Structures are given as C-alpha cells and as structure tokens.
Amino acid sequence: MAEEELAKRFGELVRRLRREKGYSQEDFSFRVGLHQTYVSSVERGERNVTIGTADRIARALDTTLASLFGELERRTDEGER
Amino acid sequence: MAEEELAKRFGELVRRLRREKGYSQEDFSFRVGLHQTYVSSVERGERNVTIGTADRIARALDTTLASLFGELERRTDEGER
Known part of the structure; x- marks a missing residue:
C-alpha cells in the first residue's frame, strides 16, 4: 500500500471510531493531547x-x-x- | 507506553525479525529502500x-x-x- 493510501485509510478509520465513541473532534483532540487542526488533517x-x-x-x-x-x-x- | 519505549521496542523487534530472516542490516536496508544508517538508528x-x-x-x-x-x-x- 502506498504511504498516501495508508494515511488516507488510517484517517478514515480514526474518524469512524471517534464518531462511534461519540467524541466530537474537539473532545477527541483534547483527549489525545493533539491540536484539533492536527487531528483534522490526520482524519483527512x-x-x-x-x-x-x-x-x-x-x-x-x-x-x-x-x-x-x-x-x-x-x-x-x-x-x- | 511512552513514545521512547515504543520506539525502543519497535527497534528491538525489527532487529530480531530481520536476523531471523537471515538479512544483514545492509541487505535489509536495500530491501526496504532506506539508508543503512537510518535502519541502524531505527533498530537502536x-x-x-x-x-x-x-x-x-x-x-x-x-x-x-x-x-x-x-x-x-x-x-x-x-x-x-
């Protein structure tokens, strides 16, 4: 798998699992200790x-x-x- | 697990599996497409x-x-x- 494809699939999976847990991106960013703009770019x-x-x-x-x-x-x- | 601990365990595991496969660090670096000095630092x-x-x-x-x-x-x- 190309690195771009891996990053894309990783991001999609994180977004799906985060939503299943019922966390907003803001809540989740705080929980994981990363800036929300960073988490957003990971999910994308x-x-x-x-x-x-x-x-x-x-x-x-x-x-x-x-x-x-x-x-x-x-x-x-x-x-x- | 702290990031340093994760990196250490990852490196140890890579070194062990590489040796089990019978690859020298040089062979393995070529195979994975990374510079040998980089692979060496990963393993450490x-x-x-x-x-x-x-x-x-x-x-x-x-x-x-x-x-x-x-x-x-x-x-x-x-x-x-």
Whole structure:
C-alpha cells in the first residue's frame, strides 16, 4: 500500500471510531493531547503520523495499534479483492 | 507506553525479525529502500518512525503492521505483568 493510501485509510478509520465513541473532534483532540487542526488533517489522510502518535490515538480510542492496523489491513484486503 | 519505549521496542523487534530472516542490516536496508544508517538508528530505538515507514519495514519482513504491533504489544503486556 502506498504511504498516501495508508494515511488516507488510517484517517478514515480514526474518524469512524471517534464518531462511534461519540467524541466530537474537539473532545477527541483534547483527549489525545493533539491540536484539533492536527487531528483534522490526520482524519483527512493528510498526515503520515509517527507510531508514537498512532499509539496515543489508539489508546484514546480504547484500542491498540495491533487492533487498529488489523482492521485497516483487513479493509485493504477486501478492497483489493 | 511512552513514545521512547515504543520506539525502543519497535527497534528491538525489527532487529530480531530481520536476523531471523537471515538479512544483514545492509541487505535489509536495500530491501526496504532506506539508508543503512537510518535502519541502524531505527533498530537502536532512536527513531519514532511514521506508519508509512513502519509499513514498508513490515512488508520487507513479510509481515503486516497488525502482526508486528501485535507481537510488540504482547511483549509489553508481559513486561508489565
């Protein structure tokens, strides 16, 4: 998967999980300790975040990196079928 | 997990898996398309790599991000027990 595609899918997944948790982008940004403009650009797939930031995001969504990327990579497989 | 700790564990895991595959650091760097000095610093836990780079590393090790972080987070749990 190209880096741009990974960033796009990561962002889409974060947005979906955040909404499922019922957090506004503002609440979530505060929770994860990142600026809302940054979180917004992550969700739009414009950031190739570091694993440290991805881990903070995963924990703020009460999940793990393994689970997050598991879901992301499953969706990728489905998309490529 | 602090970002420094995550980078350290990620680097240790990459080094171990690379050696299990029988790749020298030079071979592996070529395979993943990164400079050897960069790969060396990743393995020493000095880099908080982006998810795009982590994905390239995972694929060069014939694995996935989900599997890599699954192993990393299992080890973390064990360490914290």
